[in-house]
Amino acid sequence: MIRRGREEGWLHQPIDALPAWAEFHGVRFNGVRVGPIPGREHHGSTVIANRDLAGSQEDPLMLVPKELIVSRQNVDLFAMSDQHLREVLQAVGDFGWTTRGAVLIFLLMQATISCPTIKDIGVHNPLTEYIKFLPDELLPTFWTEEEQELLSGTTLRPAVRAKLNSLLREFELLRIATENITWCTEYWWDEDNGSLSFEDWMRVDAMYRSRALEFPGVGDCMVPCVDMANHASGEVTAAIYETDGDGNGLLLLRDGKNIAKDGEITITYGDDKGACENIFSYGFLEDTVASARAMFLGLDIPDDDPLKPAKVAINTAAPGIRLFEKEGTIAWESEYVWLIAVNEEDGLDFKMKQTIDGKREVQAFWKQNELNDTSKLRSYLEEDPLWDVYQLRAVMLVHNRIEEQLHSLGEVGDPERDAGIREIPWRLARRLRTLESDMLGRAQSALVDQVSTGPLIYYSIYTLG
Numbered sequence: 001m002i003r004r005g006r007e008e009g010w011l012h013q014p015i016d017a018l019p020a021w022a023e024f025h026g027v028r029f030n031g032v033r034v035g036p037i038p039g040r041e042h043h044g045s046t047v048i049a050n051r052d053l054a055g056s057q058e059d060p061l062m063l064v065p066k067e068l069i070v071s072r073q074n075v076d077l078f079a080m081s082d083q084h085l086r087e088v089l090q091a092v093g094d095f096g097w098t099t100r101g102a103v104l105i106f107l108l109m110q111a112t113i114s115c116p117t118i119k120d121i122g123v124h125n126p127l128t129e130y131i132k133f134l135p136d137e138l139l140p141t142f143w144t145e146e147e148q149e150l151l152s153g154t155t156l157r158p159a160v161r162a163k164l165n166s167l168l169r170e171f172e173l174l175r176i177a178t179e180n181i182t183w184c185t186e187y188w189w190d191e192d193n194g195s196l197s198f199e200d201w202m203r204v205d206a207m208y209r210s211r212a213l214e215f216p217g218v219g220d221c222m223v224p225c226v227d228m229a230n231h232a233s234g235e236v237t238a239a240i241y242e243t244d245g246d247g248n249g250l251l252l253l254r255d256g257k258n259i260a261k262d263g264e265i266t267i268t269y270g271d272d273k274g275a276c277e278n279i280f281s282y283g284f285l286e287d288t289v290a291s292a293r294a295m296f297l298g299l300d301i302p303d304d305d306p307l308k309p310a311k312v313a314i315n316t317a318a319p320g321i322r323l324f325e326k327e328g329t330i331a332w333e334s335e336y337v338w339l340i341a342v343n344e345e346d347g348l349d350f351k352m353k354q355t356i357d358g359k360r361e362v363q364a365f366w367k368q369n370e371l372n373d374t375s376k377l378r379s380y381l382e383e384d385p386l387w388d389v390y391q392l393r394a395v396m397l398v399h400n401r402i403e404e405q406l407h408s409l410g411e412v413g414d415p416e417r418d419a420g421i422r423e424i425p426w427r428l429a430r431r432l433r434t435l436e437s438d439m440l441g442r443a444q445s446a447l448v449d450q451v452s453t454g455p456l457i458y459y460s461i462y463t464l465g
């Protein structure tokens with residue numbers, strides 16, 4: 001439906017029409033406009049200074065009335081006067097109470113309202129027009145199978161797979177929950193004339209993922225016009241966003257920042273985000289990025305671990321290791337690795353507990369201390385006389401996992417570019433491969449230093465041989 005709407009024009013508005021939309025709906029611009037920067041059209045539209053702007057003297061560059069913010073609360077408000085939106089939100093149950101569920105369904109409803117073959121469904125509102133200004137982002141979920149292959153060995157490959165699987169699950173949930181609502185049966189799911197496909201769900205996900213910002217007091221949301229600001233990290237970031245006392249969205253020039261006429265007003269989408277996350281959520285990498293910055297390596301409990309099922313049952317941690325830049329070197333963190341590093345003979349124990357409603361539940365213990373949260377395990381181990389041994393085991397697990405990742409990256413090497421591969425996926429995949437190999441190599445050296453210079457050396461002689 002959405003692709004058709006873009007092609008046929010009923011779901012597309014040129015960005016030149018934005019000022020009229022903004023004025024009509026009470027958005028105030030102060031010394032800025034929205035559009036592409038000549039020579040940088042591939043960055044899409046952005047916020048541009050209409051005159052010289054001086055950081056400490058400017059009023060807000062944009063003020064967006066709170067009613068226009070696409071947040072969970074506002075979707076609930078829209079649903080009060082839109083019976084069709086309400087029906088879908090109620091049908092999907094808990095998912096409709098999450099910000100993501102509510103916003104994605106709201107976006108889908110706006111496309112449905114605009115579709116000329118769908119009659120008398122939903123209530124037209126200012127945002128029905130706004131989504132027509134949003135471009136299609138080439139996020140990796142839209143890369144072809146061949147393009148995704150270029151990511152083999154990078155942390156983005158499993159992330160894209162997992163995302164596509166979770167999008168499929170969500171779409172299936174939406175279908176099952178709404179297929180018996182009369183208008184949904186007819187307009188969305190009918191085998192011959194139904195308009196909705198999985199691609200629509202992918203598209204509303206991409207809209208939200210690439211434009212959501214966390215606003216103080218509102219949470220994750222899309223703020224029209226502010227979401228036209230492109231990203232720049234570090235000192236280059238020109239503006240910040242926040243809400244005023246009434247909950248309206250504001251774009252403010254940073255203190256002391258001067259932007260010359262026709263200069264770009266950027267915000268940051270998060271300076272700490274790694275290269276993988278940037279490509280995943282926004283489909284680009286800043287030219288200045290020189291490090292993968294943060295990586296998440298998934299970790300499995302070995303199949304020969306007799307406690308594997310119990311460990312899986314009680315785990316509350318992210319199942320992997322996070323590598324990140326810290327003071328010029330690479331550090332790692334993982335709550336999960338400690339669960340793999342210890343076993344029954346060390347003091348890890350599991351018991352079955354009967355709950356009041358008659359169900360059976362696994363309970364974990366570390367030497368008599370109940371482990372109801374995996375994150376506590378590390379602090380128990382730190383107090384243990386064998387802490388250095390556990391630490392060494394954990395470091396070895398991390399080391400081996402990094403080696404495995406480097407091996408998979410190396411196996412693919414520098415792939416050939418086939419004719420069907422588009423320029424953007426090709427460039428991004430190559431950069432990511434280089435950035436992640438560099439970071440893994442540096443992490444490996446940091447770990448070797450840790451083992452060979454720290455107190456771990458004594459134990460390493462025994463454990464590693």
Ligand SMILES: C[S@@+](CC[C@H](N)C(=O)[O-])C[C@H]1O[C@@H](n2cnc3c(N)ncnc32)[C@H](O)[C@@H]1O
Nearest residue numbers: 043044045137210211227228229230231282284
């Ligand atoms: C929140 S939107 C910003 C507005 C967007 N450019 C538009 O035309 O609507 C985020 C998207 O803008 C683009 N973008 C933002 N910052 C960029 C940058 N520094 N370089 C290239 N593209 C950028 C990416 O496509 C990203 O997914």
